[in-house]
Amino acid sequence: xxxxxxxxxxxxxxxxxxxxxxxxxxxxxxxxxxxxxxxxxxxxxxxxxxxxxxxxxxxxxxxxxxxxxxxxxxxxxxxxxxxxxxxxxxxxxxxxxxxxxxxxxxxxxxxxxxxxxxxxxxxxxxxxxxxxxxxxxxxxxxxxxxxxxxxxxxxxxxxxxxxxxxxxxxxxxxxxxxxxxxxxxxxxxxxxxxxxxxxxxxxxxxxxxxxxxxxxxxxxxxxxxxxxxxxxxxxxxxxxxxxxxxxxxxxxxxxxxxxxxxxxxxxxxxxxxxxxxxxxxxxxxxxxxxxxxxxxxxxxxxxxxxxxxxxxxxxxxxxxxxxxxxxxxxxxxxxxxxxxxxxxxxxxxxxxxxxxxxxxxxxxxxxxxxxxxxxxxxxxxxxxxxxxxxxxxxxxx
Amino acid sequence: xxxxxxxxxxxxxxxxxxxxxxxxxxxxxxxxxxxxxxxxxxxxxxxxxxxxxxxxxxxxxxxxxxxxxxxxxxxxxxxxxxxxxxxxxxxxxxxxxxxxxxxxxxxxxxxxxxxxxxxxxxxxxxxxxxxxxxxxxxxxxxxxxxxxxxxxxxxxxxxxxxxxxxxxxxxxxxxxxxxxxxxxxxxxxxxxxxxxxxxxxxxxxxxxxxxxxxxxxxxxxxxxxxxxxxxxxxxxxxxxxxxxxxxxxxxxxxxxxxxxxxxxxxxxxxxxxxxxxxxxxxxxxxxxxxxxxxxxxxxxxxxxxxxxxxxxxxxxxxxxxxxxxxxxxxxxxxxxxxxx
Amino acid sequence: xxxxxxxxxxxxxxxxxxxxxxxxxxxxxxxxxxxxxxxxxxxxxxxxxxxxxxxxxxxxxxxxxxxxxxxxxxxxxxxxxxx
Numbered sequence: 001x002x003x004x005x006x007x008x009x010x011x012x013x014x015x016x017x018x019x020x021x022x023x024x025x026x027x028x029x030x031x032x033x034x035x036x037x038x039x040x041x042x043x044x045x046x047x048x049x050x051x052x053x054x055x056x057x058x059x060x061x062x063x064x065x066x067x068x069x070x071x072x073x074x075x076x077x078x079x080x081x082x083x084x085x086x087x088x089x090x091x092x093x094x095x096x097x098x099x100x101x102x103x104x105x106x107x108x109x110x111x112x113x114x115x116x117x118x119x120x121x122x123x124x125x126x127x128x129x130x131x132x133x134x135x136x137x138x139x140x141x142x143x144x145x146x147x148x149x150x151x152x153x154x155x156x157x158x159x160x161x162x163x164x165x166x167x168x169x170x171x172x173x174x175x176x177x178x179x180x181x182x183x184x185x186x187x188x189x190x191x192x193x194x195x196x197x198x199x200x201x202x203x204x205x206x207x208x209x210x211x212x213x214x215x216x217x218x219x220x221x222x223x224x225x226x227x228x229x230x231x232x233x234x235x236x237x238x239x240x241x242x243x244x245x246x247x248x249x250x251x252x253x254x255x256x257x258x259x260x261x262x263x264x265x266x267x268x269x270x271x272x273x274x275x276x277x278x279x280x281x282x283x284x285x286x287x288x289x290x291x292x293x294x295x296x297x298x299x300x301x302x303x304x305x306x307x308x309x310x311x312x313x314x315x316x317x318x319x320x321x322x323x324x325x326x327x328x329x330x331x332x333x334x335x336x337x338x339x340x341x342x343x344x345x346x347x348x349x350x351x352x353x354x355x356x357x358x359x360x361x362x363x364x365x366x367x368x369x370x371x372x373x374x375x376x377x378x379x380x381x382x383x384x385x386x387x388x389x390x391x392x393x394x395x396x397x
Numbered sequence: 398x399x400x401x402x403x404x405x406x407x408x409x410x411x412x413x414x415x416x417x418x419x420x421x422x423x424x425x426x427x428x429x430x431x432x433x434x435x436x437x438x439x440x441x442x443x444x445x446x447x448x449x450x451x452x453x454x455x456x457x458x459x460x461x462x463x464x465x466x467x468x469x470x471x472x473x474x475x476x477x478x479x480x481x482x483x484x485x486x487x488x489x490x491x492x493x494x495x496x497x498x499x500x501x502x503x504x505x506x507x508x509x510x511x512x513x514x515x516x517x518x519x520x521x522x523x524x525x526x527x528x529x530x531x532x533x534x535x536x537x538x539x540x541x542x543x544x545x546x547x548x549x550x551x552x553x554x555x556x557x558x559x560x561x562x563x564x565x566x567x568x569x570x571x572x573x574x575x576x577x578x579x580x581x582x583x584x585x586x587x588x589x590x591x592x593x594x595x596x597x598x599x600x601x602x603x604x605x606x607x608x609x610x611x612x613x614x615x616x617x618x619x620x621x622x623x624x625x626x627x628x629x630x631x632x633x634x635x636x637x638x639x640x641x642x643x644x645x646x647x648x649x650x651x652x653x654x655x656x657x658x659x660x661x662x663x664x665x666x667x668x669x670x671x672x673x674x675x676x677x678x679x680x681x682x683x684x685x686x687x688x689x690x691x692x693x694x695x696x697x698x699x700x701x702x703x704x705x706x707x708x709x710x711x712x713x714x715x716x717x718x719x720x721x722x723x724x725x726x727x728x729x730x731x732x733x734x735x736x737x
Numbered sequence: 738x739x740x741x742x743x744x745x746x747x748x749x750x751x752x753x754x755x756x757x758x759x760x761x762x763x764x765x766x767x768x769x770x771x772x773x774x775x776x777x778x779x780x781x782x783x784x785x786x787x788x789x790x791x792x793x794x795x796x797x798x799x800x801x802x803x804x805x806x807x808x809x810x811x812x813x814x815x816x817x818x819x820x
Contacts, residue, residue, distance in 0.1 A: 043500040105512065107534075116489075117496045119573070127576035135482055135683070136513065137536030141728065144618070152616065154542040155535035157483065157513035165531060172549045193488075196495045197508035201782065254476075254521040254530040259509050261778060271527055385509070386518025388530055445775055448754040504752075504786045506779060 004233050005171045006243035006397065009088025010185075011080040012339045014224030014326045015049035018061065019083055024343055027351055028370045032325045034208050034220050040190045044199055045206060048190055049222025049327025051076060064146070069129045071108030072189030074139040076225035076332075078146050081183055085147065088229035089241060090181070092148060099151035099179045101170050102140040103162030103186030105331035108133030110191045139187060152179060157331070159384030160293075161252070162186050163226070164334025164392055168250040170230045180235035185227030185335030194330065195221055201260065209296035209328075210355040211321035212305070212366045219295040222327020226335035228342070243397045245342045248377075249280025255387030261299050266307030268389035269293075269381065273311050276379070276391035286377050287317045287393075289350050291337045292366075293381040294321025295328050304381065305363040317379075318367040324354035334382035334390065341378040341394045348375050400548050400600045400611040402698075403470070403557070406463035407691040408433050408456045409594035409679040414463070419695065420678070420706040430571050430580075431592035431680035435459075446523065449506055451486045453565035456595035457516045458523060461559055465524075468599035473559035475529035475550045476517045479539035480563045481683020483513035485570045516563055529555070537725020540687040541616045544733075548614075551602050561597035562687020580681065588651030592680015596691040609697040611690070612636055612734040619728055622661045629665060629722075632732050640665060644716040645696065646672040647689045649723030651681065658730070662722045671713050675721075686723045686731050693719040697737040742813045752787055753780050765809045773808075781806055788812075794819055 012019065015033025016026035026033065033049045040050060051058070051072075058075040059067055062082070081100070090098065115130030132138065140155045152173070156165045163186025170184035188194075198204050198221060205218035236243060253275060255268025262269065277284070293304055308316065322340050329336055344351055350373045359365035380392045407413045410431035411424050424434060433456060438447055441459045450458065457478070465473065491507035509515070514532035521530050529550065533542035540562040547560045571591060574580060580591045600611075615632045617624075633640065646666060650659035651674065663672060679688035696703060696716050703709060721733040746760035753776065763774065770776045781802050788794040794816065796802050805815045 113492055113495075116492055120493065120496055127573060128578065131573050131577055135536060136534035137481065137539065137683075140535060141618075150618075152545075153535070153618065154533060154538070154545075156531065156542075157534040158517075158530070158532050159512050159514055169531070169546060172546070172553075176549050176552060178545075178549075192495060192500070193492060193508075196500055196503055197491065197505070197511070200503040200505035200508055200786075202785075252529050252531070254518070254527050256521045256525050256527050258777070259515065259518065259522065259779065268527065384514070385512050386514040386530070387521060388514055388518065444757055448756060449779070502786055502789050505782045509779060 003175045005174050005247045006231050006233065006236050007228050007245045007247060007342055008231050008236055008241045008243055009084045009229040010226065010339045010342060011083025011087065012226040012336060013051055013076050013079050014329065014336055015051060015222055016325055027322065027325060030352060030354065030370065032208065032354055034327055042192055042195055044195055046195065046204060047208065047220055049220060049329065050190060051223055069111060071111045071133045071139065072223065073104055073108055073110065073187050074133060074142040076189060076223065077102060077139050077143045077187030080185065080187065080225035081143055081147055081227045084183055084227045084229050090229065094181065094239060095148050096150045097181065098149050099173060099182035100140065100144050100149045100153045101156065101166035101182060101184040102143060103156045103166040103331045103334065104136045104139055104188050105157060105159050105162055106188060106191055106194055107136035108138055109193045110189045113191055113193050149183065158388045159386060160330050160333055161382040161384040161388045161390040162331035162334065164382035164390040165252060167228065167247060167334065167338055167392055168252060168390060171247050171250060174230060174232050180232045182230050183227050184230055185225065186332045187225030188223060188329055188331035190221060190223040203297045205296060208355050209324055211294035211296040211324055212301050212353060212360055213356045214358040214360050216296045216298060216301060218297050219323065220327040222329040224326060224329045224332045224336055226332060226339045228335065228338055245345045246395045246397050247392065248395045249276040249282065249393030250391065251275025251279060252390045255389055257387055260385050262303035262383060264303060266303040268387050269304055269307035269383055270310050272389040272391040273307060273379065276393050280393040282377055282393065284312050285315055287379050288375045289344055289378050290317055290319035291341050291351065291378060291380040292319050292321045293383045294323055296323065300383065301360065305360060309363060316364050318350045320351050320353035320366045322351055337380045337382065338392060341380045344375050344378055345394060345396050348372060350375065398548055398552055400551055401602065401604055402609045402611065402694050403599040403601050404464045404467035405596065405598045405691045405694045406460040407594060407596040407688055408435060408460055409688055410434060410592055411678050420708055423707050426590065430566050431590050433594045449510060451484055451510055453484050453486065453563050454516055454519050457561060457563045458520060460595045460597040461520050461561060464597040464599050465559065468557065470557045470599055472524055472526045473528065473557045473599065474555040475558045476520055476526060477531045477543040477547050477558065478517040478561045478563060479533045479543035479684050479687065480513055480516060481534060481536055481539045482564060483534055484511050484515055486565055486567050487511040489569050537683055537729030538616055540684040541614060541731050544611065544614055547600050551600060556601055558600045559597060560600055561595060562684035563595040564593050564682040564684050566591055566593040588674045588676035588681065590680050592682050592685065594679055594688060596687040607737065609694050609735060609737045612736045615732045617730045620730060622657045625658055625661055625730060626665065629662060629732060636734055638718065638734065641667060643670060643718050643720045644713065645719045646670055647675050647693050647719055647721045648672055649676050649685060650674045651676050656727055658724055658727065671711055673708065673711060683725065686721065689721045689723060690733060690735065693721055693735040697735060738813055738817060741816060742809050745809055745812055748787060748791065752783055763809060767808055769806055769808055792816055
């Protein structure tokens with residue numbers, strides 16, 4: 001499997017903005033998207049990384065005239081995939097043979113959780129309209145139908161590493177010659193379900209999250225979607241497309257330690273990074289920048305730091321967590337951070353961490369500025385519940 | 398690319414887990430959906446570990462355990478699970494707690510267990526398996542996504558891959574799906590009743606005399622009956638198989654959805670080609686095709702023991718090639734070719 | 738105090754679904770986590786919920802919970818000290 005996998009376009013929507021330009025500007029201006037929720041209805045006193053648009057506004061943005069009852073997850077996914085297709089310049093004919101891989105953790109929960117409340121209270125509901133979009137696969141089907149993508153499609157649900165895994169699987173489908181072009185990424189909307197879930201685990205920071213700070217108190221949840229267009233070299237050449245970066249390495253490993261927590265020594269994270277570096281055939285000193293998983297929980301940042309220390313030792317490359325900007329977007333996080341990694345390569349910059357007052361004592365402080373640097377190779381980490389650890393490596397072309 | 402099937406194990410509405418009683422007696426369904434016939438889990442799963450497991454996890458862990466034991470594999474090189482709805486029981490439980498308690502104090506266990514990849518994660522945890530661990534949740538192609546990935550992993554040189562399909566149903570989920578129009582007459586077992594269960598496999602590159610293999614798999618979405626015919630013809634041609642080579646059709650047909658697709662496929666084979674409607678055994682669900690692959694494997698692997706099965710009269714021996722055709726709501730279509 | 742301890746045992750067995758156990762199987766000074774009864778961090782979160790729901794006692798920091806949840810004795814002492 002020696003085929004190369006190029007990235008020819010991407011689309012992103014998050015608390016930082018509705019498209020790639022807005023997201024990049026927010027990173028550049030150190031402006032996080034974390035605040036009180038305006039659209040998510042909850043009794044919890046929290047700050048979140050919410051996409052700044054109502055469902056109606058998102059429906060308009062996705063050019064779906066007057067459609068209703070569509071999950072935010074599906075809407076965000078459609079908006080991001082449309083941008084990715086436009087940036088890559090894929091035309092209608094190309095889309096027929098293009099595949100789509102979507103990563104999501106809760107699918108259409110934002111709609112079904114409200115309807116389920118009505119069911120419990122004995123109110124009448126339109127069952128089909130309320131629950132047909134509940135399962136994870138629905139958002140994928142909704143996106144491919146609206147885009148006219150006719151090739152193979154798949155949905156991965158491995159919690160917080162879901163969309164990193166779609167990129168890995170997309171690369172595998174291209175390398176094994178099953179597809180020439182695949183749109184891969186993920187989408188997840190905020191929901192009462194996940195918010196209360198993370199709250200019950202007592203890992204939410206009620207203030208802005210502080211990844212890699214000694215006094216970090218937990219994560220902020222976020223929502224969004226990001227998709228990247230992956231193409232084989234032949235396909236890209238044949239249609240005169242332009243490569244923005246290359247996906248050169250990927251690895252998935254299981255921590256096999258605990259259902260939700262990471263092992264204290266970061267065994268799974270270490271294995272995922274190591275595998276990705278082997279696939280990419282790069283040495284630790286060749287990594288220019290790391291977009292860490294860095295959720296801001298005591299457990300993740302400890303475990304990830306130790307894994308990074310084991311791999312990089314004294315030559316720790318600059319690293320940061322962009323989750324202080326976007327919040328933890330769960331199933332979409334791997335896709336969003338893959339887009340940020342490609343942006344870092346395109347712009348030749350290091351992306352910043354936020355809110356770090358006192359760095360952790362077990363690892364060098366994260367990068368805190370949006371600053372120019374030679375960025376040839378970027379490592380992006382995504383770790384999830386169930387011990388699911390994934391790492392991706394992107395390179396300049 | 399052939400994926401050899403070292404072993405398989407399943408739990409479904411009928412007796413399939415205890416292989417000495419494999420489909421021996423037809424179990425008449427009770428209740429509104431085809432509830433799985435579960436084995437006693439004591440002796441299979443450590444009581445300390447079982448205490449937090451919902452049924453979908455117990456069914457998956459037990460069948461994964463049996464498949465691994467039969468294959469004499471301790472730690473698989475990849476674990477890949479397909480589930481359409483995932484851990485719906487814990488999802489509903491946690492959601493109910495949130496709504497009834499008005500977002501008050503919540504016990505976290507149901508939330509932890511509600512995640513789709515809890516199944517593959519729990520298996521990895523129990524086996525202390527640090528390897529590749531994926532979960533697909535793609536409606537009627539959740540299991541198909543998993544098998545296609547498993548074939549890629551095999552082609553990359555990984556061996557002994559644990560692949561599974563899992564789904565659970567409960568009364569509340571059933572009521573919702575019933576009201577959505579997902580199921581036909583509750584009282585007729587015509588293949589349209591909702592079902593549940595788990596089917597697991599150990600796949601290998603290693604060829605062995607008498608070992609069944611998945612010769613090929615093909616998926617498509619939203620196609621017409623005419624396109625389906627073309628798609629079958631090219632699938633068979635690609636595998637150098639003639640319609641007359643197929644000894645058995647395993648079909649997802651049911652009386653509720655008379656949509657022309659199953660009829661179309663049946664019409665392309667000689668009238669005397671035996672056909673089994675596998676959903677009469679496992680019920681309709683997102684990963685019913687996983688059970689079809691299990692049943693097909695059992696028929697190929699163990700033709701003799703199936704003599705005791707109530708299915709025996711419907712089988713013509715020997716069976717060397719099985720074509721599985723299933724579709725989910727006319728959206729997700731699947732062909733699988735099993736051979737020995 | 739002894740009544741409270743018995744009550745706690747029954748509640749814990751039910752809450753954590755410790756099948757095959759009876760209150761008599763848990764000694765008052767038995768270590769609940771790790772090597773003793775074998776409870777883990779998810780159980781710790783469940784115990785926090787138990788204290789909050791049944792005893793109206795809040796534990797904000799899971800670290801604090803570690804000391805309180807050492808054994809049935811320590812939990813009972815904590816509850817008594819707050820009432």
